[in-house]
Amino acid sequence: MSMEIYDAKEKTKINFQKIQNEKNFYLGEFRENVISALKKQDIDENIQYRFLNLMKNKNAKLLKISRELNMKDIKKYIEYAEKINLNYRLVDGLSYEGDIGMVIVSKEPLENEDEDIIFEGEQELYVKAGLSPYYWEAEGKKICKKHYKLLEKKYPEKKEKFDLMGILDKMLGYKCPICTKENSNKGDI
Structure with a gap:
């Protein structure tokens, strides 16, 4: 009988620790209260x-916003929250991992157990589509024919975010921003 009590106690302790770890991961919020979460590396000037x-x-x-983030990178999110009357709070915690x-916190618990609530940044979506x-x-800029054709083939719904470089652009010395980045990072590999 005492072994069953010990097992129940141990299971409760383990469950409590799992819940605490979950809260520490989502800046002090339970997962079921999180509408979406944005990774630190996806928060920059874009x-x-x-x-x-x-x-x-x-x-x-x-x-909820981690205090570890650069203020210039989170300023637009704060301004937008103020514009739509969404409360915001800068948080820090030694136990956050x-x-x-x-994180965008919900008023009430959601049934999101099977959903991926971690927001996928635009950069990740391009990579998932098999693109650079x-x-x-480079969104909003002109890109070369090679990269434009790849975009049309692999991620056509983003096509309107780009313009195709023309002959005049090339004559004026305009370079495809994707080619430029790829070529400058070849030495890093």
Whole structure:
């Protein structure tokens, strides 16, 4: 009988530790209260506009932001939260672990156990489509025919984010930003 009590006690202890670890991963929030989470490495001067849209979710009550992040990188998110009247809080904790930089917290628990709530940055989406991560940085710019054709083939829904370089662009010395990045990083490999 005492072994069963010991096992139940041990299971409770392990379960509590799992829950605590989960909270520490999501900046002090339970997973079921998180609408979406953004990794630290995806928070830079390139705003994740799809994440801003998630902040408008009718259940969103709070944007939690890690104090470890650079203020210039999070300023736009804070300004947007203020614009849509979403509370935000800068948090730090020695027990926070992992690479989560921001979480959108829900008013009430969600049934998101089977969902991937960690936001995929634009750069990751290009890589998943089989393209260079430098497409993300080149959005809104002109790109060479080679990279434009790859985009049309592998990720056509992003085609409107780019323009195709013309002969005049080449004559004026304009270089494809994706080619430039790829060539400058070949030495890093």
